[in-house]
Amino acid sequence: MVFGASLMGMAEDNDGLIWIGTDNGLIAFDPDSDRVVKSYTESNRIGQVQRITVDSSQNVWFNSIGGYWCWLRNRDKVIQFKCSQGLPYNDGGMLYTTSDGSVYAGGNGAVVRFYPKRLMNYSIVSETKIIEAFVNDSLMLFGRNASGEKKLILEPRENNLQVNFDVTNYDQLDNNLYFYQLQPGQTEWRQIENGKLSFNNLAPGDYILSVRGGNKLTGGFTNTDVLIFSIKPHWFQSWWFVLLCALCLCAVIYYIVMRRIRNIRKEASFRQKIAETEMMALRSQMNPHFIFNSLNGIEYFILQNQKRNASVYLNKFASLIRIILSNSRKDVVPFAEDMQTIRLYLDLELLRFNHNFRYVTDIDQPLLDADYAVLPLLIQPFVENAIIHGFAYSDRKDLQLKISALLRGEYIIYTIEDNGVGRKKSADYNSLNKPNHISMGLQITQQRISIFNEQHLANSMMHIEDLYDDNHQPCGTRVTVKIKTI
Numbered sequence: 001m002v003f004g005a006s007l008m009g010m011a012e013d014n015d016g017l018i019w020i021g022t023d024n025g026l027i028a029f030d031p032d033s034d035r036v037v038k039s040y041t042e043s044n045r046i047g048q049v050q051r052i053t054v055d056s057s058q059n060v061w062f063n064s065i066g067g068y069w070c071w072l073r074n075r076d077k078v079i080q081f082k083c084s085q086g087l088p089y090n091d092g093g094m095l096y097t098t099s100d101g102s103v104y105a106g107g108n109g110a111v112v113r114f115y116p117k118r119l120m121n122y123s124i125v126s127e128t129k130i131i132e133a134f135v136n137d138s139l140m141l142f143g144r145n146a147s148g149e150k151k152l153i154l155e156p157r158e159n160n161l162q163v164n165f166d167v168t169n170y171d172q173l174d175n176n177l178y179f180y181q182l183q184p185g186q187t188e189w190r191q192i193e194n195g196k197l198s199f200n201n202l203a204p205g206d207y208i209l210s211v212r213g214g215n216k217l218t219g220g221f222t223n224t225d226v227l228i229f230s231i232k233p234h235w236f237q238s239w240w241f242v243l244l245c246a247l248c249l250c251a252v253i254y255y256i257v258m259r260r261i262r263n264i265r266k267e268a269s270f271r272q273k274i275a276e277t278e279m280m281a282l283r284s285q286m287n288p289h290f291i292f293n294s295l296n297g298i299e300y301f302i303l304q305n306q307k308r309n310a311s312v313y314l315n316k317f318a319s320l321i322r323i324i325l326s327n328s329r330k331d332v333v334p335f336a337e338d339m340q341t342i343r344l345y346l347d348l349e350l351l352r353f354n355h356n357f358r359y360v361t362d363i364d365q366p367l368l369d370a371d372y373a374v375l376p377l378l379i380q381p382f383v384e385n386a387i388i389h390g391f392a393y394s395d396r397k398d399l400q401l402k403i404s405a406l407l408r409g410e411y412i413i414y415t416i417e418d419n420g421v422g423r424k425k426s427a428d429y430n431s432l433n434k435p436n437h438i439s440m441g442l443q444i445t446q447q448r449i450s451i452f453n454e455q456h457l458a459n460s461m462m463h464i465e466d467l468y469d470d471n472h473q474p475c476g477t478r479v480t481v482k483i484k485t486i
Helices: 116-120 239-303 307-327 335-352 365-369 380-391 423-433 441-456
Strands: 007-012 018-022 025-030 035-040 049-054 060-064 067-072 077-081 090-097 103-107 110-114 128-135 138-140 150-154 161-167 176-183 190-192 196-199 205-215 221-231 358-363 400-408 411-418 461-468 474-484
Touching (some): 018 060, 161 221, 239 335, 307 335, 335 380, 423 461, 423 474, 441 461
Antiparallel strands (some): 049 060, 067 077, 128 138, 461 474
């Protein structure tokens, strides 16, 4: 939705929302979530909003070239006070809420005073009545049934009916609403512009026409008035007509079933779009986390004045950023390209940790030769955990990270194994050194795998295993990830 480039008026309510006037309506901006949470254009009738104020009930008042407006908080509805109702034309003057709760608006040669509290307590007592009916352009006289309801009996050819009804409320006529319901065949109320109804070529049968009024300002409804009428069938409606009706019924059932099937397919397509959107959101959480850790490494070498290492680190980081940006709009990437990204990340971490560990990879050659596609950076959180949590607290001189990727049928089996301190000891260190740290990488990866399974009807999974030496002491961690190939 386009709101234009200009920001005219601005006001803040008690919830912290900032209401902003634009070239095309009113918007509410939430600073906490940094997004627009509400927008109102009233089918482009509002136009350019000039001034805004918030009253004591937290209703939002604003003016525009279209008149004076108010957003009612308790009904989440925008109402308009038009110049045609006797108000002076709006010239973009002031709009101000006083201490007594009144709202003053500057008009052309006048000041308008609004009473919000009266508006909140505004109520209307009105009645809806069916006034007259015409059949084939001839006025009909109503009969009455035993319950006192209006009644008409029509001949077979009298199947063009016009009914006029009225809402007896003359206070702000623009706020009157008109509704009708014709049974059988219509289960919900339909709104029309005025109280004039026209039904053409009605089939023989018994009908109940119900009408009622409503009010835009209060949101309430009036009483319901009813007209019961019957159209007599033609004499020639015999067995073949019954057969035709049966065929028509079958056609209706077929239509309903096909419509339901289309709706199911549409819902399935919608769920898939939701899953794709969730996947994109998860990747957006992953990549900034990944980049942040790499930037820490560059910062370390700069602070240590290690120019050569900083240059090497920066070149590798540039290559890494280029790949990440290239993959930012992709759901899947080639396997070989994803492994290159993982190796770049590992090279960056080797430089940052002064080569105090080594890594080896074991990749099935068919995975590199063929066009297999995988989720980007799926195993990166496990590689990161092995380095950051497994190796960082270890005194061993032979720290090693093994990464393997094997093709088994239609699945790729990743294995990430380290000989670090293990999960339990790492958790103990973290509880002392980083008590408020919450790791999101593994949780995000699990969510990505779950969404991937729903999209591709797969049985992908991950498993984390703690490793122990002969003395039953922790000696590392092994992570196995099984993901379906695409």
